Amino acid sequence: MTSYLWRKYADYVYTKWERTILWDMIDPYRRPKSFTPLVTIYICAFYTGVVGAAITEQFHK
CATH class of the missing domain: 1.20.5 (Single alpha-helices involved in coiled-coils or other helix-helix interfaces)
Incomplete structure (x- = not known):
């Protein structure tokens, strides 16, 4: 649920290019x-x- 909300927030705030970089940076630190x-x-x-x-x-x- 939290991941979904962050993704929605990123969709709203950032452009597609910025979103890609943002999620590429966060992805390794996600909870397994x-x-x-x-x-x-x-x-x-x-x-x-x-x-x-x-x-x-x-x-x-």
Whole structure:
């Protein structure tokens, strides 16, 4: 719904050329449909950091 309203607002305010640039800039920052891939990446990154810290700690003893 919010995206629809923004699009309508952009149609009203901006010319076609400006609209294209505006939506091309905003598009990568849109909320993903599902958060599962994002959560999976965060969990993998967290545990990679934990394992890296453990290995580093063992090397510096």
